[in-house]
Amino acid sequence: MSLTRTLTMAISAVVLLLATSATLWAYLESNHELNEIFDAELAQSTRIVQGLLRHLSETQSPEQLSHTLEQTLQLPTSTMLGIEMEGDYDEILPGGLGHKYEKKIAFEVWNAKGDPMLDTLHAERQEELEAGYDWVDSGGYQWRTFTLKDPATGHWIRTAQRADVRSELSGELAWGNVVPIIAALPLLLLTSLVVIHLSFRPLRNIERPIRHMAPEHLHVLDERHAPREVQGLVEAVNTLLNRLDKAFERERQFSSDAAHELRTPLAALRLNLERLESRHPGEGAGLMSSVDRMSHLVDQILLLSRLDADATSHSTMESTELPSLIRNTVAEIMPIALDNAIDLSFETSTESLNIDCHPSLITTMLRSLLANAIQYSPANTEVILTLEASTDKATVMVTDQGPGIPPGERERAVSRFTRLDQRQGTGAGLGLAIAKRIAELHQGTLSLNSPNADTAGCHVIVTLPLKPSDNASSEAPFQVT
Numbered sequence: 001m002s003l004t005r006t007l008t009m010a011i012s013a014v015v016l017l018l019a020t021s022a023t024l025w026a027y028l029e030s031n032h033e034l035n036e037i038f039d040a041e042l043a044q045s046t047r048i049v050q051g052l053l054r055h056l057s058e059t060q061s062p063e064q065l066s067h068t069l070e071q072t073l074q075l076p077t078s079t080m081l082g083i084e085m086e087g088d089y090d091e092i093l094p095g096g097l098g099h100k101y102e103k104k105i106a107f108e109v110w111n112a113k114g115d116p117m118l119d120t121l122h123a124e125r126q127e128e129l130e131a132g133y134d135w136v137d138s139g140g141y142q143w144r145t146f147t148l149k150d151p152a153t154g155h156w157i158r159t160a161q162r163a164d165v166r167s168e169l170s171g172e173l174a175w176g177n178v179v180p181i182i183a184a185l186p187l188l189l190l191t192s193l194v195v196i197h198l199s200f201r202p203l204r205n206i207e208r209p210i211r212h213m214a215p216e217h218l219h220v221l222d223e224r225h226a227p228r229e230v231q232g233l234v235e236a237v238n239t240l241l242n243r244l245d246k247a248f249e250r251e252r253q254f255s256s257d258a259a260h261e262l263r264t265p266l267a268a269l270r271l272n273l274e275r276l277e278s279r280h281p282g283e284g285a286g287l288m289s290s291v292d293r294m295s296h297l298v299d300q301i302l303l304l305s306r307l308d309a310d311a312t313s314h315s316t317m318e319s320t321e322l323p324s325l326i327r328n329t330v331a332e333i334m335p336i337a338l339d340n341a342i343d344l345s346f347e348t349s350t351e352s353l354n355i356d357c358h359p360s361l362i363t364t365m366l367r368s369l370l371a372n373a374i375q376y377s378p379a380n381t382e383v384i385l386t387l388e389a390s391t392d393k394a395t396v397m398v399t400d401q402g403p404g405i406p407p408g409e410r411e412r413a414v415s416r417f418t419r420l421d422q423r424q425g426t427g428a429g430l431g432l433a434i435a436k437r438i439a440e441l442h443q444g445t446l447s448l449n450s451p452n453a454d455t456a457g458c459h460v461i462v463t464l465p466l467k468p469s470d471n472a473s474s475e476a477p478f479q480v481t
Contacts (some may be wrong), residue, residue, distance in 0.1 A: 004200055011192050019185045023178050030174035038166050039133060042146040046159040049073065049107060050150050057153050062111060069118040073107045104165040106143065112154025121145075121160045129156050136160065202227050206234060218245040266295050317356040317442075319467065322394055323348055325359060326387060329366040336371065341379035344370070348387035353394055354467050357442050362464075365438040369398045369460055372431040376402035376458070389466070393444075396462040404458050410448040432460075439464070 052072070056065050106121035110129070123138040134145050143160040150157065202225055209221060220238040223231060270291045277288065330346045337344035366385075373383045381401040388395045405413050414432045436446040439462050449459040 004196060007196050008193060011196065012189055015185070015188055015192060019181060019188070023181050026181060027174045027178045030177045031170050034170035034173050035166065038144070038161065038170070039146070042133075042144065042159050042161055043148075045105070046146050046148055046157050049109070049157050049159065050148065050155075053109065053150060053155050053157065054152055057155075062117070066117040069107075069109055073118060073120065104162040106138075106160040108156075108158040108160070110156040114156070117155075121158070123160075129158075135163075203230065206230070210237070213241075218248070266291060270295070317358055319354050320357050320359045320362070322353045322355050322357075322362075322464075323351055323387060325362060326366060326385065326396070329363050330370070330385060333367055333370045333374070337374050337383065340374050340377070342374050342377055343380075343382035344374070344385075345382065346385045346387070350387070350389050353387070353389050355394060355442075355464050356467055357464070361438045361441065365435045365462070366396070368431045368435045369462075372435075373398050373400035373402065373458070373460070376400065378402065392466055394464045394466055396464070398460040398462075399457060401457045404450055405448055407450075413448060414446065435460075435462070 053065070053069075056068055060068060107118055108116070108121050108123075109118040110116055114129075121136070121138050121143065123136045123143070129147060129149070131148050132146070134147065136143050136145055138160075142163040144163055144166060145158050145160045147156065147158040149155070206221055206226060209219075213219070218241050220241055221234050223234050223238070226234045270288060273288045273291060326346060326348075330344060334344055370383065370385065377383055377400045383398065383400045386397040386399070388397070414436045432446075432448075439446040442464055444462060444464040447461050449461060450457065
């Protein structure tokens with residue numbers, strides 16, 4: 001389970017939940033407060049009409065007062081203005097006559113006896129007027145009303161506002177408060193993702209050296225930049241790395257010491273067997289062969305110990321002409337090929353190819369690969385060593401016509417002390433392991449393949465990096481047999 005993914009999903013869910021709750025709350029609260037404001041405006045408009053009535057009733061008769069109210073509070077009509085009041089017409093009326101939304105506001109006035117003096121709402125007459133807020137239906141719309149009775153004149157006054165206009169205005173204003181929250185939500189989520197990614201960068205910096213750490217290059221992690229929450233883990237890992245490094249060092253030292261100690265008694269044993277063979281010919285041949293195999297195994301163990309030591313010592317490499325080095329190695333191994341009736345050849349398309357390497361180790365690798373191919377090849381077959389070059393690497397291929405290695409066994413074949421067929425060969429299963437280790441020390445690779453799906457044999461491919469300034473030159477194929 002990814003901790004980054006878990007935190008990202010959890011924080012995103014929390015942010016979305018909080019943002020949704022905040023948006024809903026802001027919308028409802030804004031809508032409620034705006035409706036409160038509209039209600040307050042209704043009451044204010046009603047009280048303005050109340051003041052107008054008080055002032056006019058002192059100087060005008062009821063008929064004059066009714067006429068004045070109609071002229072003052074009667075809203076403009078299409079006939080009066082000669083324009084279309086609905087549709088996409090500009091909201092502000094021409095000539096300073098007002099606003100076309102004024103028709104969404106209505107007034108009603110009754111005298112003390114309950115007779116209507118002004119009615120722009122045209123709603124159904126209620127039997128008894130009650131002061132306060134209410135809802136009425138008129139003209140297919142619902143209206144919000146506020147009614148009061150003037151105690152001085154006895155007039156009933158009611159102001160009404162269409163509900164759809166209130167909803168439209170309050171909705172727009174409420175959305176105006178909500179839109180910034182919605183607009184900021186993607187930025188908030190993106191910021192959270194970036195913060196989470198940056199917060200885990202120290203852990204990735206700690207992980208990277210562990211991921212690429214090899215057994216021969218164990219080193220402790222830098223605790224200075226580790227987050228406080230994982231410092232205990234880093235300290236535990238450093239303790240484990242120190243223990244592993246000491247264990248590997250003891251293992252390397254033991255292998256080297258054991259091999260060194262075995263060389264002397266093996267040399268003495270072989271000397272005694274040679275004396276026995278001189279006195280009794282034929283009796284010590286088998287024992288001498290076993291001693292030689294043991295000596296060869298000891299030499300290979302010592303070589304592996306030296307390779308592991310070279311991996312930790314960072315010894316200096318030198319520029320080497322690879323084709324010449326391969327040609328000399330082929331010449332040295334040629335007698336063994338002839339003794340086994342093997343046709344050994346070297347083919348290359350370039351004669352100028354330099355690499356930085358340890359020449360002795362590359363020679364050991366080539367000898368191991370060629371000896372392995374010769375050992376497992378039937379008599380009267382051929383082993384071909386090919387050298388190719390690209391812009392950044394050299395590729396060495398050794399192809400034989402032996403039994404080959406099944407695809408499922410190739411990874412195990414290059415591990416130490418592995419012999420897939422105990423009936424063939426006399427080695428200890430270290431040849432390919434040594435070759436692979438040498439390739440790795442030179443920042444190269446070793447892999448196994450089949451030369452052809454329809455034929456037997458093994459195809460060992462070694463890649464080695466070229467010097468940056470070298471460019472392989474293509475020439476006529478060169479062959480040594």
